[in-house]
Each structure stands twice: as structure tokens, then as C-alpha cells.
Amino acid sequence: MTLDSLYKLGLSGQIDSKAKRDYLTSKLNLTYSNSKTLIQRLNWLGLSYKDLEDILYASS
Numbered sequence: 001m002t003l004d005s006l007y008k009l010g011l012s013g014q015i016d017s018k019a020k021r022d023y024l025t026s027k028l029n030l031t032y033s034n035s036k037t038l039i040q041r042l043n044w045l046g047l048s049y050k051d052l053e054d055i056l057y058a059s060s
Contacts, residue, residue: 001042001047002039003036005049005052009053009056017035023056024038024052028055
């Protein structure tokens with residue numbers, strides 16, 4: 001996972017990025033973090049770009 005990946009997913013560099021990171025960290029039972037810390041945590045968890053797309057854009 002890279003900063004570019006977060007940007008493409010709208011998790012960084014967008015007006016609503018903080019809200020999207022809040023949503024993602026909630027779904028993954030992680031505490032809120034900024035982009036750089038989130039990258040570390042996602043890499044520790046071994047989550048792929050596709051995994052994050054599925055979480056963010058799943059219709060529920």
C-alpha cells in the first residue's frame with residue numbers, strides 16, 4: 001500500500017478523505033490515523049488495494 005494508492009481510493013488528498021478514513025478504520029476495528037500511519041497499518045494487515053475497494057464500495 002502506498003500514498004498513491006490511498007489517493008486513488010480517495011483516502012488522501014480529497015475534501016472527504018478524513019471521513020473515508022474514519023469509515024475504513026471503523027470497518028477494520030482500527031483507531032483513526034492519518035494517511036502515513038494508515039499505510040503502515042494496512043501493510044501490517046496485508047490488505048491489498050482490491051480489499052480496500054471492496055470495503056469502501058461494498059453496498060450494504
